[in-house]
Amino acid sequence: MKTLIIGEIINNNLSSGTLEILGKAKSLDLDVQVVTVGSDENPSIGVDLCKQTYLKRQNNSLNLSKAATKISEIIKNEEINLILGSSTYMCRDLISFLSVDLNSSPVSNVVDFDVASGNVSTVNSINGGESLYKTKINSDQALLLIRPKAFDPVEVNFNDDFETIDLDGSDLEVFDIFIEEKSGPQLEDSKVVISAGRGMVDKENLELIETLASKLNAAIGGTRAIVDAGWMPYSQQVGQTGKTVKPDVYIACGISGATQHQVGMKDSKFVIAINKDEEAPIFQLADLGIVGDTLSVIPKLNDNI
Amino acid sequence: MKIAVCAKQIPDPANEVTYSNGTIERPEEQVLDDTDRYGIEVALQLKEKFDAEVTIISMGPSGTQKGLQQALQMGADKAVFVDDESLKGANSLMTANVLSELAKSLSADIVIFGTESTDGYSGTVPQQVSRYLDLECISYVKAVEINDNVTLTRQTVEGSEKLNMPEKCVISVTAGGVEPRYPNFKDIMAAKSKPIEQVSISDLTINTTQNLEFIDIETVENSKSGEKITDEGEAYQEIVNKLKELKVI
Numbered sequence: 001m002k003t004l005i006i007g008e009i010i011n012n013n014l015s016s017g018t019l020e021i022l023g024k025a026k027s028l029d030l031d032v033q034v035v036t037v038g039s040d041e042n043p044s045i046g047v048d049l050c051k052q053t054y055l056k057r058q059n060n061s062l063n064l065s066k067a068a069t070k071i072s073e074i075i076k077n078e079e080i081n082l083i084l085g086s087s088t089y090m091c092r093d094l095i096s097f098l099s100v101d102l103n104s105s106p107v108s109n110v111v112d113f114d115v116a117s118g119n120v121s122t123v124n125s126i127n128g129g130e131s132l133y134k135t136k137i138n139s140d141q142a143l144l145l146i147r148p149k150a151f152d153p154v155e156v157n158f159n160d161d162f163e164t165i166d167l168d169g170s171d172l173e174v175f176d177i178f179i180e181e182k183s184g185p186q187l188e189d190s191k192v193v194i195s196a197g198r199g200m201v202d203k204e205n206l207e208l209i210e211t212l213a214s215k216l217n218a219a220i221g222g223t224r225a226i227v228d229a230g231w232m233p234y235s236q237q238v239g240q241t242g243k244t245v246k247p248d249v250y251i252a253c254g255i256s257g258a259t260q261h262q263v264g265m266k267d268s269k270f271v272i273a274i275n276k277d278e279e280a281p282i283f284q285l286a287d288l289g290i291v292g293d294t295l296s297v298i299p300k301l302n303d304n305i
Numbered sequence: 306m307k308i309a310v311c312a313k314q315i316p317d318p319a320n321e322v323t324y325s326n327g328t329i330e331r332p333e334e335q336v337l338d339d340t341d342r343y344g345i346e347v348a349l350q351l352k353e354k355f356d357a358e359v360t361i362i363s364m365g366p367s368g369t370q371k372g373l374q375q376a377l378q379m380g381a382d383k384a385v386f387v388d389d390e391s392l393k394g395a396n397s398l399m400t401a402n403v404l405s406e407l408a409k410s411l412s413a414d415i416v417i418f419g420t421e422s423t424d425g426y427s428g429t430v431p432q433q434v435s436r437y438l439d440l441e442c443i444s445y446v447k448a449v450e451i452n453d454n455v456t457l458t459r460q461t462v463e464g465s466e467k468l469n470m471p472e473k474c475v476i477s478v479t480a481g482g483v484e485p486r487y488p489n490f491k492d493i494m495a496a497k498s499k500p501i502e503q504v505s506i507s508d509l510t511i512n513t514t515q516n517l518e519f520i521d522i523e524t525v526e527n528s529k530s531g532e533k534i535t536d537e538g539e540a541y542q543e544i545v546n547k548l549k550e551l552k553v554i
Contacts, residue, residue, distance in 0.1 A: 010462070062459075062468060065441060087428075089445055089462055096432030097442075104516050105398035108427040121520070127322055132523045139516035145429070172441050172468055180464040192553055216553055228481035234447065234460055240426060241480065249553055251544075270551060271529070272544055278535075284528045288547055292536025300541035305554055 001115050004075060006085035006094055007036030007052070012043050013158050016188060017086030021146055022049065023154035028115055030082065035074060036162075037067045037090065044158040052162035059177065061169035064090065068097035070167060075102065075141065082120055083143045095143050106143035107135055111150045120144075128240055128259025129266055148188070148244045149267060180235055187236065190219035193247040195238050195265070196231075197223040199254015199275055199294050203231040208298045209253060215305045221245065223261050239264035254294040257282025274298070306357035309413035310348045310381065311404055311431075312341040314365055314372030315424040322424060327519025328394035329424055333368040337375035340419035342485035343478040347449055348417050349380045349486065354451045357415075358382055362407040364392060364400055370501060377496035378488035384499070385411070389506040397425075399513040401433030406509035408438060415470075418477045420445060435475035442475045443468060447482045 003025055008015040014022075014036065025032045026049065033051040036043075039059035046052050053074070055067050071094065075083065083098060085091030087109065099106045111132070112123040120142035126133045187193060194213050196206055206220075213220050221238035222231065238245055240260040250268035255261060257273070257280055265271070266285055273286035274294040283289040290297060314335035316322065323330045348359045361376045361384035373384045387403050395403070408416045416438070421428035435442035447465065448458035455470035460479060470476070488496070534540050548554045 008462075062441065062443065062466075065436070068436075089460065092428055093432050093442065093444055096429040097436045099398050099429065100401070100433050100436035103398070103513060105396035105513065106427075106429055107517065108397070108429060126522075130525060131324075132525060133327070134520040134523070136518040136520055137516060138518055139514075170441065172443075172471060174466045174468055176458075176465075176467040178464040178466065216548070224480065230481075234479065234481075235464075241421065249548070249551055270547075271531070272547065274536075274544075278533075283533060284530075286533070287529055287531035288543065289531060289533040290536050290540045290544065291533060292540055296538075297536060297541050297544070301544055304541060304545055305548070 001030050001082050001118070002078065002080045003030040003032040003082040003084065004071070004080045005032060005034045006071065006083070006091050007034045007045065008086065008088060008090060009036060009038035009040050009043050009045060012040060014045050014047070015086065016153055017088060017148050019153035019156065020148070020151040021084050021086060022047070022156070024151040025084065026154055030115065035071055037094065044160055046159035046161040047156045048159065049154065049156060054162050054164045056164055056166050058167070058169040060174050062172040062174055063167055063170040064093050065097055066167050066170060068094050068101065070165065072098055072101040081141055082115065083141060085145055087145045087147050092145060095145050099143050102141045102143070104139040104141045104143055106145055107137070108145045110144045110146045113144060125263060129263035130259055149246045180233060185217055185219040187219045187221050187238065187243050187245050191248045192216045192218035192251070193221055193245050193268070194218045194251045194253060195221035195223065195255060196226060196253050197255030198225050200226070201295065205295060206231060208295070208302065211302045212298055212305070215302065223255055252282050252286070253298060255282050256280045257285065306351065306355045306415065307411060307413045308348045308351060308357045308359045308415045308417060309362045309408045309411050310341070310344050310359060310417045312345065312361045312363050312372065312376040313338045313422050314363065314368070315422065318423055324522055327522065331366045331368070335366070335368055335372050337372040338419065338423050340421065340423055340480055341376070342379065343480055343482050344417040344419050345376055345379050345381060346483045346485040347476065347478050350449065350451055350483070351415070351455065360385060360411050360413070362386070362404055362411070364403045367503070373501055374496055377499045378493050379486060380492065382499065384501045385504050386501070387504050387506055387509070391506065394519070396515060396517050397427040397429045398433055399511070399515065401430045401437060402511050402513045403506070403509060404430065405434045405437035406511070407504060408434065410504065414473045416475045418475070420477045420479050431475055431477035438475065440474050441471065442477070443470070444477045445479050446476050447479045449483060
């Protein structure tokens with residue numbers, strides 16, 4: 001099946017989400033090409049596995065709609081049947097625009113898909129991952145938004161062999177571009193993640209988590225509640241509307257474990273949960289649950305590690 | 306300035322979501338999706354500065370209209386909705402098709418959404434509506450500064466960026482982007498006399514089809530039933546031991 005993956009650039013290479021989708025596409029033996037949208041000057045995004053096209057945006061204008069129009073053209077010219085993108089801000093925009101152009105509703109939150117006998121079928125996660133919803137797609141083109149960490153990434157050697165198409169800017173000028181400083185381990189690829197919830201009581205108590213994180217070389221995440229409260233930037237939110245993590249060890253501190261949070265961490269290999277409330281849903285996911293005040297447990301951990 | 310804000314009525318999130326033949330079962334009484342309160346708040350702030358008219362647009366079983374009332378209580382001027390049996394289980398594209406037609410019928414300059422509904426969370430409808438209306442979509446807005454110009458801050462994968470809001474566009478607002486207002490008693494009473502109008506689907510141009518066929522729903526067994534220890538002062542030691550065993554320390 002002729003397949004187009006919408007690629008994204010992180011650190012001058014293809015993002016892990018893109019490589020995960022490429023891994024799945026290769027395992028299904030799909031006839032795949034990647035069209036990457038970004039604004040980096042000289043990315044190294046060529047892959048030895050398939051054709052790569054770079055749609056280069058101008059970073060001082062919001063022109064994703066123009067990128068979508070170009071991708072629509074490629075889809076029509078090359079008779080693509082399957083379009084795949086990661087559930088990121090950019091791909092959500094692009095796949096949505098394409099769905100109107102192609103008159104084909106996309107499937108979001110896809111955690112698995114298959115292409116048996118020319119039909120695309122999907123499995124997507126609903127109710128915060130409590131259930132799996134299976135769909136068959138009956139349109140000529142299928143558009144899938146795939147959750148991060150659903151598949152194993154493909155191993156690739158990046159090269160500079162790809163075609164670049166410069167996109168026009170739009171009238172919508174972008175300014176004050178702020179790039180969050182990324183120091184220390186990142187949520188997506190850290191082996192240990194420590195997340196904080198309302199049970200940390202006060203923003204100042206996050207220092208306890210920071211101390212523990214530095215001792216364990218862990219990335220720090222948080223629930224939507226504390227991100228909404230302004231304790232942490234949105235980029236550190238774990239859950240349905242934030243990041244999906246799959247570390248070796250996940251330590252949930254003062255997190256009750258709403259389904260929206262669970263979907264972002266339930267595939268972690270070993271879960272340690274500390275919560276006052278014995279009935280907190282997080283304990284159902286925990287390999288080791290401590291019923292107690294996280295504000296008294298973490299300082300002791302910090303003193304003893 | 307005419308502003309359309311999308312508001313979805315959803316089953317009370319305190320209750321478990323149930324499905325019938327692949328479609329969410331909706332009780333007569335549904336509530337306003339909290340996610341939409343952020344979009345409504347932005348619309349109301351614009352109204353205060355620019356004397357705009359704010360209309361709630363909605364699609365789905367209307368039932369007791371409680372959710373629409375809640376949107377009007379916040380301060381929107383009126384509501385229009387489409388409720389048609391043929392839209393039961395509508396996919397995201399069909400939903401966007403209907404909502405964009407409603408926005409068009411109102412000659413809306415600005416169309417505002419939350420980023421994704423709490424019950425369906427496909428997270429694609431705002432962008433789809435912008436494409437139908439041939440307007441730019443300023444998605445994932447996390448801060449709004451209203452002066453003579455309106456400056457919107459967008460969340461991006463690396464951080465954020467700012468734009469001046471054009472005269473016509475579609476906006477999606479992230480949860481936490483603004484602080485939604487709580488209606489007082491006066492607002493609640495005033496909402497009762499605000500118009501709520503049903504629009505017939507036959508008055509709208511709908512070209513989408515149901516290209517997604519429901520096959521099955523499977524429940525995932527998440528429960529791990531791990532070890533649970535009540536802390537009496539020494540439980541940290543269990544964590545230390547486990548971290549050693551897992552070779553984290």
